[in-house]
Amino acid sequence: MNRIYFDNAATTKVDDEVLNAMIPFFTQNYAIASSIFSHEDGLIAQEALESARAFILDKLSAKDYRCIFTSNPTESNNLALKGIAFSKKKGNIVVSKIEDLSIINTCRFLQKKGFEIRYAGVNNEGVVNLNELNNLIDDNTILVSIQHVNQETGTLQDIISIGEICKQKNCLYHCDATFSFPFFDIDLSKYNIDLLTIGSDTYYGPKGASALIAKNAIELEPLITGGYQEYNLRAGTQNIPAIVGMQKAIEIFDKKIYDYIKNLKDYFLEKINQIPHIRINSPKMSHPGIVNVTFLFIEGESLTLRLNLRGVSVITGSACFSKSLEASHVLLACGLTHELAHGSIRFSFGKFNTLKEIDQTIEYLKEDVAFLRNLSPLYKED
Amino acid sequence: MPSVPYSKKVMDLFLNPKNLGEIENPDAQATEGSPACGDMVQLQLKVNKDTHVIEDIKFKSFGCASNIATASIITEIAKGKTIEEAKNLKYSQIVDELGGLPAVKVHCSILAIQSLKRAIENYEEKNGLVPKDKPTDEALIKERLRGVIDPNTGRDLVGSKLLSKIDFVDGKLTIYLNLKDTNQFANAIKEEIVEKFEYRWDVKSIDVVFLD
Numbered sequence: 001m002n003r004i005y006f007d008n009a010a011t012t013k014v015d016d017e018v019l020n021a022m023i024p025f026f027t028q029n030y031a032i033a034s035s036i037f038s039h040e041d042g043l044i045a046q047e048a049l050e051s052a053r054a055f056i057l058d059k060l061s062a063k064d065y066r067c068i069f070t071s072n073p074t075e076s077n078n079l080a081l082k083g084i085a086f087s088k089k090k091g092n093i094v095v096s097k098i099e100d101l102s103i104i105n106t107c108r109f110l111q112k113k114g115f116e117i118r119y120a121g122v123n124n125e126g127v128v129n130l131n132e133l134n135n136l137i138d139d140n141t142i143l144v145s146i147q148h149v150n151q152e153t154g155t156l157q158d159i160i161s162i163g164e165i166c167k168q169k170n171c172l173y174h175c176d177a178t179f180s181f182p183f184f185d186i187d188l189s190k191y192n193i194d195l196l197t198i199g200s201d202t203y204y205g206p207k208g209a210s211a212l213i214a215k216n217a218i219e220l221e222p223l224i225t226g227g228y229q230e231y232n233l234r235a236g237t238q239n240i241p242a243i244v245g246m247q248k249a250i251e252i253f254d255k256k257i258y259d260y261i262k263n264l265k266d267y268f269l270e271k272i273n274q275i276p277h278i279r280i281n282s283p284k285m286s287h288p289g290i291v292n293v294t295f296l297f298i299e300g301e302s303l304t305l306r307l308n309l310r311g312v313s314v315i316t317g318s319a320c321f322s323k324s325l326e327a328s329h330v331l332l333a334c335g336l337t338h339e340l341a342h343g344s345i346r347f348s349f350g351k352f353n354t355l356k357e358i359d360q361t362i363e364y365l366k367e368d369v370a371f372l373r374n375l376s377p378l379y380k381e382d
Numbered sequence: 383m384p385s386v387p388y389s390k391k392v393m394d395l396f397l398n399p400k401n402l403g404e405i406e407n408p409d410a411q412a413t414e415g416s417p418a419c420g421d422m423v424q425l426q427l428k429v430n431k432d433t434h435v436i437e438d439i440k441f442k443s444f445g446c447a448s449n450i451a452t453a454s455i456i457t458e459i460a461k462g463k464t465i466e467e468a469k470n471l472k473y474s475q476i477v478d479e480l481g482g483l484p485a486v487k488v489h490c491s492i493l494a495i496q497s498l499k500r501a502i503e504n505y506e507e508k509n510g511l512v513p514k515d516k517p518t519d520e521a522l523i524k525e526r527l528r529g530v531i532d533p534n535t536g537r538d539l540v541g542s543k544l545l546s547k548i549d550f551v552d553g554k555l556t557i558y559l560n561l562k563d564t565n566q567f568a569n570a571i572k573e574e575i576v577e578k579f580e581y582r583w584d585v586k587s588i589d590v591v592f593l594d
Contacts, residue, residue, distance in 0.1 A: 297444070298444065299420050299421075299444055299445050299446055300420075301420075301445075301446035301447065302396070302445065302446055302447055302449075302450065305386060305396070305446075305447050308386070309386075327420065337418065337533055338417070338418035338419070338420070338533060338535075339417035339418050339420075339533060342417065342418075342419075342420035374402075375399065375402060375442060375443055375444075375450060376442060376443070376444045377413060377423075377424035377442035377443070378417055378422070378444050
């Protein structure tokens with residue numbers, strides 16, 4: 001069965017061109033990166049690594065920044081938060097309520113270690129309230145961490161204004177751009193961002209590569225100690241095939257891909273209106289490929305399972321795992337009731353999807369939503 | 383294709399549930415869980431007044447696949463049983479009948495059992511079958527209030543500390559809640575509380591007081 005994959009915000013298929021760029025670093029140039037005083041094989045690897053680093057810094061107009069390669073965005077976010085916190089030793093950290101779990105749970109960890117965590121709320125579209133943010137920051141704020149694009153709704157934050165607030169308040173700003181880069185331009189010569197997390201596997205690059213872009217002047221405590229790789233901030237053999245793939249994925253990403261995906265989303269948004277009683281949880285200003293929808297009167301897991309059996313891959317914000325059933329913290333922060341959050345599904349489109357796949361999925365949805373509503377004690381036909 | 387984490391029986395009932403729907407003029411009914419928790423079951427019964435045999439039973443469900451499957455199977459198991467037999471069903475029987483449930487989903491079978499017990503209680507209370515040696519007391523009241531969920535937090539009234547005080551004097555039940563009467567869910571919560579006690583033989587009136 002040809003499956004319809006609408007979970008591109010989780011991860012994407014690796015582009016053939018990316019894979020072809022990576023293969024030689026598995027099969028021929030497989031040495032680890034090493035200094036000029038070792039051997040030729042190591043130098044080839046070193047050159048590939050450093051050229052990827054220079055390319056990424058240049059792409060972000062990041063002068064006076066380091067590009068610290070890590071294994072994934074969760075690690076980059078950990079390095080930013082714990083790296084700053086352990087280096088500063090005390091103070092408070094300000095984050096939004098809708099950050100990824102790699103931020104939220106790292107903050108919980110830091111709270112146990114004695115740091116104060118302050119949470120900025122969002123409006124019903126998931127946009128951070130800048131006044132509240134401004135008021136939360138004080139002289140003891142060591143870091144503000146607010147994402148660029150949200151992982152569930154695709155909501156876009158005004159990172160330029162957030163950067164300005166941090167600059168005025170004289171505190172560091174970390175931005176998790178895992179879901180926005182390279183869909184949206186980030187110019188570090190203009191934006192006031194001190195630390196930036198970027199990934200690789202949501203824009204047709206491989207898993208196993210990510211980077212924390214950090215200003216040279218910022219002191220960070222490493223999470224992994226050992227060898228002297230990555231500015232002594234991240235010990236361990238670099239994943240050169242993945243890093244080479246990440247570079248290639250950035251190189252070949254262009255406006256055409258953005259427009260193609262945006263077109264899929266617009267088409268889906270038009271067609272989904274054929275289903276009554278829905279709520280679109282993604283605002284207009286959002287990621288070109290992410291749509292979060294609540295199907296009223298039904299629970300998300302049932303719907304994703306039915307779609308899965310038909311060959312459609314999507315995810316739900318509802319997790320019925322325990323006695324206290326947790327709904328998505330993002331949707332709750334946006335003011336949705338638990339009930340609405342439980343019926344939410346994220347569709348995320350990518351460049352390998354087609355309009356025909358959307359048509360097919362809409363037909364499946366019509367049937368499955370009707371079936372589950374017929375089952376639901378909450379649904380009364382009107 | 384790798385399989386989903388459910389048994390074949392669970393999947394069969396998820397896709398083709400049995401005894402789905404509602405009964406016209408049911409003799410008893412119960413709705414347990416809440417949409418706020420993402421887990422809700424409604425059961426309706428037709429009971430033979432002479433033999434107390436459950437002659438018909440139908441369900442509706444809001445929840446995941448195991449919620450739907452457990453609700454469906456309990457209707458099949460309970461049908462044809464007397465209310466006394468049905469009362470003694472254990473959640474493990476449901477899990478066994480379904481060919482097992484993932485550990486994180488066992489709570490669905492408990493919710494299904496709870497729904498059946500409440501529906502039977504509802505029948506007994508409506509028909510004066512409740513043994514009068516078991517009067518309503520604070521433990522019973524609290525137990526039932528644990529079945530009322532505050533949609534604001536997704537937690538039950540007792541666990542969420544929304545319950546401030548219980549008064550039960552001369553058949554007059556008064557529940558005090560730490561909730562403003564202007565809260566959007568105040569009325570829904572009040573209705574649910576009333577449903578839980580309206581057929582208790584020794585409860586003459588029910589009042590819900592919203593404190594600020």
